[in-house]
Amino acid sequence: MKKIENIKQNGLNFSRRLRRTPFTSSVEKCGVKGFSVVNHTLLPKAFETSIEEDYWHLNSAVQIWDVGVQRQVEIKGPDAFKLVQFMTPRSLKNMKKGSCYYIPLTDETGGMINDPVLLKHSDNHFWLSIADSDVLLWAKGLAIGLKFRVMISEPDVWPLAIQGPLATSLLVDVFGKKIKELKYFHFSHFEFEGTSQIIARSGYSKVSGFEIYLEGFEYGEKLWDLIWNAGKKYNLSPGCPNLIDRIEAGLLSFGNEMTNQTTPLETGLEKYCQVNGSHDFIGKEALKRQKSEGITKCIRGVIFDGPPCPPCAEPWHLYSKSGIKIGNVTSAVFSPRLKKNIGLGVIKKPFWNDGTSIKVAVPGRILNNGKVSNLPFS
Amino acid sequence: MKKIENIKQNGLNFSRRLRRTPFTSSVEKCGVKGFSVVNHTLLPKAFETSIEEDYWHLNSAVQIWDVGVQRQVEIKGPDAFKLVQFMTPRSLKNMKKGSCYYIPLTDETGGMINDPVLLKHSDNHFWLSIADSDVLLWAKGLAIGLKFRVMISEPDVWPLAIQGPLATSLLVDVFGKKIKELKYFHFSHFEFEGTSQIIARSGYSKVSGFEIYLEGFEYGEKLWDLIWNAGKKYNLSPGCPNLIDRIEAGLLSFGNEMTNQTTPLETGLEKYCQVNGSHDFIGKEALKRQKSEGITKCIRGVIFDGPPCPPCAEPWHLYSKSGIKIGNVTSAVFSPRLKKNIGLGVIKKPFWNDGTSIKVAVPGRILNNGKVSNLPFS
Numbered sequence: 001m002k003k004i005e006n007i008k009q010n011g012l013n014f015s016r017r018l019r020r021t022p023f024t025s026s027v028e029k030c031g032v033k034g035f036s037v038v039n040h041t042l043l044p045k046a047f048e049t050s051i052e053e054d055y056w057h058l059n060s061a062v063q064i065w066d067v068g069v070q071r072q073v074e075i076k077g078p079d080a081f082k083l084v085q086f087m088t089p090r091s092l093k094n095m096k097k098g099s100c101y102y103i104p105l106t107d108e109t110g111g112m113i114n115d116p117v118l119l120k121h122s123d124n125h126f127w128l129s130i131a132d133s134d135v136l137l138w139a140k141g142l143a144i145g146l147k148f149r150v151m152i153s154e155p156d157v158w159p160l161a162i163q164g165p166l167a168t169s170l171l172v173d174v175f176g177k178k179i180k181e182l183k184y185f186h187f188s189h190f191e192f193e194g195t196s197q198i199i200a201r202s203g204y205s206k207v208s209g210f211e212i213y214l215e216g217f218e219y220g221e222k223l224w225d226l227i228w229n230a231g232k233k234y235n236l237s238p239g240c241p242n243l244i245d246r247i248e249a250g251l252l253s254f255g256n257e258m259t260n261q262t263t264p265l266e267t268g269l270e271k272y273c274q275v276n277g278s279h280d281f282i283g284k285e286a287l288k289r290q291k292s293e294g295i296t297k298c299i300r301g302v303i304f305d306g307p308p309c310p311p312c313a314e315p316w317h318l319y320s321k322s323g324i325k326i327g328n329v330t331s332a333v334f335s336p337r338l339k340k341n342i343g344l345g346v347i348k349k350p351f352w353n354d355g356t357s358i359k360v361a362v363p364g365r366i367l368n369n370g371k372v373s374n375l376p377f378s
Numbered sequence: 379m380k381k382i383e384n385i386k387q388n389g390l391n392f393s394r395r396l397r398r399t400p401f402t403s404s405v406e407k408c409g410v411k412g413f414s415v416v417n418h419t420l421l422p423k424a425f426e427t428s429i430e431e432d433y434w435h436l437n438s439a440v441q442i443w444d445v446g447v448q449r450q451v452e453i454k455g456p457d458a459f460k461l462v463q464f465m466t467p468r469s470l471k472n473m474k475k476g477s478c479y480y481i482p483l484t485d486e487t488g489g490m491i492n493d494p495v496l497l498k499h500s501d502n503h504f505w506l507s508i509a510d511s512d513v514l515l516w517a518k519g520l521a522i523g524l525k526f527r528v529m530i531s532e533p534d535v536w537p538l539a540i541q542g543p544l545a546t547s548l549l550v551d552v553f554g555k556k557i558k559e560l561k562y563f564h565f566s567h568f569e570f571e572g573t574s575q576i577i578a579r580s581g582y583s584k585v586s587g588f589e590i591y592l593e594g595f596e597y598g599e600k601l602w603d604l605i606w607n608a609g610k611k612y613n614l615s616p617g618c619p620n621l622i623d624r625i626e627a628g629l630l631s632f633g634n635e636m637t638n639q640t641t642p643l644e645t646g647l648e649k650y651c652q653v654n655g656s657h658d659f660i661g662k663e664a665l666k667r668q669k670s671e672g673i674t675k676c677i678r679g680v681i682f683d684g685p686p687c688p689p690c691a692e693p694w695h696l697y698s699k700s701g702i703k704i705g706n707v708t709s710a711v712f713s714p715r716l717k718k719n720i721g722l723g724v725i726k727k728p729f730w731n732d733g734t735s736i737k738v739a740v741p742g743r744i745l746n747n748g749k750v751s752n753l754p755f756s
Contacts, residue, residue, distance in 0.1 A: 011412035012390035013423035014691040016708045017510060017633030018414065034389035036396065037415035040510065040633060045391035108522060113515065132395060132418065134512035137491065138519045144486060144660060145523015255395030255418060282522060313392040330394045 018042055021068025022158050022220020026228075030238040038069035038132045044240045052336050054237075055244040059207055062164035063239030064227055067204070067211070070159045073116075073128040073135045079148035080124045083139065086146075088118075089264060089273035089281050095120050100185040100200055103128075104264035104272055105135065110286035111260035112267065113138055115252070117202065119187060119213075129159065129213075131254035142282075156217055162227065163209030166234040171210055173230050175199065182210070192226075193219060204241045206249035206376070243333045247342050250301065250375030256330045257299055257344050265290055266346065267299045268375065297327065300352050301373035302343040304360045308334030309341045318345060318370070319359040326351040329360060335377070342377050396420055399446025400536050400598020404606075408616040416447035416510045422618045430714050432615075433622040437585055440542035441617030442605055445582070445589070448537045451494075451506040451513045457526035458502045461517065464524075466496075467642060467651035467659050473498050478563040478578055481506075482642035482650055483513065488664035489638035490645065491516055493630070495580065497565060497591075507537065507591075509632035520660075534595055540605065541587030544612040549588055552608050553577065557588070570604075571597060582619045584627035584754070621711045625720050628679060628753030634708045635677055635722050643668055644724065645677045646753065675705065678730050679751035680721040682738045686712030687719045696723060696748070697737040704729040707738060713755070720755050 012018075012035055019041040027044045034046035044066050049057070057063065075083055085092050088103040095101055097120050105113040105128075114135050116128040128135055140152050162171055171179045175190045179199070182188055187200035195216060203209035214223055228236065252258055252267060264273050265287060275287040302318065315328035332343030343360075351358065356372040390396075390413055397419040405422045412424035422444050427435070435441065453461055463470050466481040473479055475498050483491040483506075492513050494506040506513055518530050540549055549557045553568045557577070560566055565578035573594060581587035592601055606614065630636055630645060642651050643665060653665040680696065693706035710721030721738075729736065730750060738748040 011424065013412045013414050014689055015414065015631075015634055016690055016693060017631065018691075020692060034391045036391050036393065046389065107518060134515055137512055138515035140485060141516045141519020141521075142523045143519075145520045145525075147523075253393075253395065256393055311392055312394055313396075314398060315394060 012037075021066055022214065022217045023066035023068055023160060023224050026221060026224040027066050027238055032238070039071045039130065039134075041069040041071065043067070043069045044238070046240070047238050049237070051243060051333070054239055055242050055336065057235075057237055058164050058205065058239060058242050058245060060165065061235040061237070062162060062166035062170050062231060063237055064224070064231065065161040065163060065239050065241065067161045067241070068158040070129045071136075072155050072157045072213070073130060073139055074153050074155045075126045075128070075139060075150050077124060077148075077150035079150050080126055083143055083146070083148050083150055084118065084126050084128070085279055086281055087139065087142070089275055089283070089287060091274040091277050091279055092118070093279070097122055098186055098188065100187060100202055102272060104267075104269050105138070106264065106281070106283035106287065107260055108283055108286065109260075110263040110265075110283040110290060112254065112258045112262055112264060113260065115254050115258060115269075119198070119200070127155075127157070133254065156215060158214045158217065158220065160212045160214055160223060161203045161209060162212070163203045163205045163239070164207055167209045170227070170231050170234050170236065171199070174227060179210070187213075193222060195219065204251060205245050206251070207245070243331070244335055247331055247333050247344055248335055248337070248377045250344065250377070252299065252344065253331060257346075262346065263287060263290060266295050266297055295349070297346050297348045298352050299344060299375070300347045301375045301377055302329055302332075302345055302347075302358065302360060302370055303338070303373045303377065304341045304343075304367050304370040306341060306362070306367050306369070309362050312343065315345075316343075316363075317361040318347060319361070319366070320351055321357050321359070323359075326358065338377060342373070344375075347372060390415070399444055400592065400595045401444035401446055401538060401602050404599060404602040405444050405616055410616070417449045417508065417512075419447040419449065421445070421447045422616070424618070425616050427615070429621060429711070432617055433620050433714065435613075435615055436542050436583065436617060436620050436623060438543065439613040439615070440540060440544035440548050440609060441615055442602070442609065443539040443541060443617050443619065445539045445619070446536040447510075448507045450533050450535045450591070451508060451517055452531050452533045453504045453506070453517060453528055455502060455526075455528035457528050458504055461521055461524075461526050461528055462496065462504050462506070463657055464659055465517065465520070467653055467661070467665060469652040469655050469657055470496070471657070475500055476564055476566065478565060478580055480650060482645075482647050483516070484642065484659070484661035484665065485638055486661055486664065487638075488641040488643075488661040488668060490632065490636045490640055490642060491638065493632050493636060493647075497576070497578070505533075505535070511632065534593060536592045536595065536598065538590045538592055538601065539581045539587060540590070541581045541583045541617070542585055545587045548605070548609050548612050548614065549577070552605060560588070565591075571600060573597065582629060583623050584629070585623070621709070622713055625709055625711050625722055626713055626715070626755045628722065628755070630677065630722065631709060635724075640724065641665060641668060644673050644675055673727070675724050675726045676730050677722060677753070678725045679753045679755055680707055680710075680723055680725075680736065680738060680748055681716070681751045681755070682719045682721075682745050682748040684719060684740070684745050684747070687721075687740050690721065693723075694721075694741075695739040696725060697739070697744070698729055699735050699737070701737075704736065716755060720751070722753075725750060
């Protein structure tokens with residue numbers, strides 16, 4: 001059996017097709033050790049420190065993350081609201097300007113297309129801040145077919161996340177006290193170098209933080225350096241979405257936990273789905289049917305002993321105590337806080353209850369000591 | 379100035395989101411050293427040997443390439459032809475069953491969405507074998523909006539390329555003499571392990587070769603091993619699309635030379651565009667206008683002296699002799715045959731003529747000895 005750890009040592013061969021962000025040069029100066037690729041763009045995934053050191057640091061100080069891979073799909077025009085609403089099971093009726101909504105996007109079978117954060121600029125102007133699939137093409141295809149009056153584009157906007165308990169203090173120093181007034185999942189405009197920039201209280205972690213939606217690639221180094229210098233007194237370090245934090249929090253990742261083979265009802269996103277509401281959306285019939293019949297599989301936590309598990313590059317099979325295949329783990333990591341391995345995966349009914357004993361097929365062997373867990377891990 | 383070479387040393391962090399192909403385990407056994415990511419899937423990009431050794435080997439023997447990243451978008455149903463024809467400026471009127479067409483896909487501005495190879499199974503059944511963008515979402519969005527009667531999916535099909543002058547002999551040994559009858563850009567069905575598999579005479583190189591469209595992930599290792607063992611007498615080696623071969627041949631790469639900011643007329647693909655033909659397609663008005671007004675920039679070759687250039691991870695600026703910015707290089711490599719650096723890039727009118735003297739801004743310095751070249755490089 002091959003050792004999965006070795007695969008991590010493989011190189012990533014660069015080309016122009018894998019786009020750099022305005023912050024890539026800065027993370028290179030910080031000694032970035034590894035990348036992933038999201039939306040045809042480079043996502044830093046490892047620095048000098050270990051994922052465990054990063055985890056403790058994230059939970060005690062503040063980090064700066066190049067999340068420029070979160071590309072925006074801008075939808076503008078008289079039919080903008082109509083199109084966005086048609087793309088998601090979540091009702092947007094009460095959404096206010098300046099707020100962010102986490103919205104599942106579904107296809108005609110109810111399968112997930114993406115799970116972006118939607119930013120509402122006005123009734124005729126939205127951004128979808130996307131995970132890893134070309135929502136630009138999906139939205140454009142729909143708009144062309146439906147003859148909707150919209151302009152759809154990928155604007156020159158590059159998110160930079162500031163995450164950690166000291167994030168507020170740091171950004172107050174840089175952008176002023178107005179930062180404190182920002183409510184969770186709301187955004188406002190802030191001055192930077194004579195430009196107006198959007199900052200939201202949001203981020204892909206369970207600690208508090210902000211995302212700066214930098215408009216203008218050419219300002220990237222200046223913004224990074226400004227925050228970098230102001231951050232010295234807060235022990236700021238470069239970072240990236242932390243796998244331990246993400247799994248502990250039960251934060252899902254499109255392409256890992258969710259694909260077009262899973263519906264939002266199967267991914268614990270039912271609260272974002274008004275499937276019996278009055279608005280029409282793609283996949284409504286399929287999701288209505290699934291809701292009335294009841295789901296037969298669902299995203300759950302999995303917890304198991306053993307030495308720290310390797311990264312989960314292929315789904316690991318899960319078995320019931322009696323050996324029936326009951327699902328897969330799609331992300332896993334050793335939690336230094338819980339001192340156990342934890343993972344996320346889809347588990348079939350009726351094996352999905354908290355505390356159910358299961359077996360986990362990690363690379364090379366089957367561990368008999370697994371248990372199903374509610375999310376987030378407590 | 380940072381050394382671009384160093385960037386190549388960065389690792390690629392694996393997760394389930396970066397899909398493995400049925401051949402990934404086999405290329406790992408062959409000592410793969412680096413990957414790229416295309417269509418959310420791993421593409422081997424480097425083995426033990428240098429790109430130059432690979433180039434000479436490709437041109438003298440035969441190689442096996444894991445190109446499972448070339449995902450298929452299957453379009454089936456009574457409106458399948460109507461949808462595919464609406465997606466491309468190329469007229470498909472005379473396309474025969476069993477043939478492959480290289481087709482640009484364009485958006486409403488005439489910008490490129492992708493440049494797949496189209497395989498025609500029947501009047502109601504097509505595969506688009508795609509480059510790096512989610513054409514599945516584009517096609518589905520269009521079909522939903524237009525209410526076309528089609529089924530669109532990504533089938534369980536994984537191309538494996540056999541390329542090089544000895545490819546025919548090798549595949550005759552494995553699949554029989556019928557291989558010899560295959561015409562360029564045509565496909566036929568061949569028996570393998572009791573299944574019927576499609577093989578086309580095609581490939582992303584200027585040498586001759588084949589692509590096996592393996593249907594059934596579970597057959598991957600068997601197919602690889604069968605060819606691997608039969609290939610020993612032909613000096614078969616593992617490989618991947620070779621950058622030297624690709625640039626010498628002037629083969630374009632979507633995401634590198636082409637994006638949604640370039641039209642097929644600007645990318646030398648005019649012969650695949652019947653913009654004044656009778657069929658309707660997305661972007662027709664924009665391309666008709668561009669054709670009648672004339673293009674102002676075009677993909678060209680660039681040739682320049684100096685030590686072997688680094689990989690082109692960001693567009694390199696091109697200047698006229700008098701210092702005017704006239705374009706960018708988007709892919710470049712040292713050609714051991716021509717003993718010069720060669721590249722592909724967009725160059726503005728009137729600086730695009732063969733032999734025009736230009737300056738090339740490689741990382742760290744400006745070279746004054748560049749020349750524009752026709753494609754392919756002779």
